[in-house]
Amino acid sequence: EVQLVDSGGGLVQPGGSLRLSCAASGSTFSTYNMNWVRQAPGKGLEWVSYISSSDTKYYADSVKGRFTISRDNAKNSLYLQMNSLRAEDTAVYYCARDYGRGGHTYWYFDLWGRGTQVTVSS
């Protein structure tokens, strides 16, 4: 059974940086189109970023220029480099797999990690 395991969260001061990781089990990670989705305390879900199997990247306006998504297919891993963090970035961050494989993106998510908590506070 394929699983996603998020890690790397923690407490960071405003203006600081953090790098999140998502490790995928199984041998077909390279075909996955992947996303990061976050959930602020007591709020709904918010899409953050997308990376395709061919390395096309998209970002929400709220994080553009501050966050960078990347992947290492040899390590079956997805990353989110978060810089210039703000209090409003406080949330649980989930990695999520797009339903599509390879060249097709469906934009809904059929496999999620359990999330990693990011808290931005002085």
Next chain:
Amino acid sequence: ENVLTQSPGTVSLSPGERATLSCRASQSVSSSYFAWYQQKPGQAPRLLIYGVSSRATGIPDRFSGTGSGTDFTLTISRVEPEDFAVYFCQQYGSPPLTFGGGTKVEIK
């Protein structure tokens, strides 16, 4: 962006009762690009429905989705004990994709 508003915020039901969860979009959702997720405390969200009415793999047929345009509904025909959770709607017809704020289904 297309804002999704879910109602009610919380619904209290007994096992065996019918649950009707609503999601209203601020703009028409194109081409039936609409999904529903279930989330239990401390767990990752789980995809239930995509394309308005298609059940994801392994989802029991007591879950059904309907709707079009701006109004969408998730129905649980007979709520089972394992169905008590928070449910989120999502539109992916126009970027950025957006989620609703969630409806909590709690035990009465």
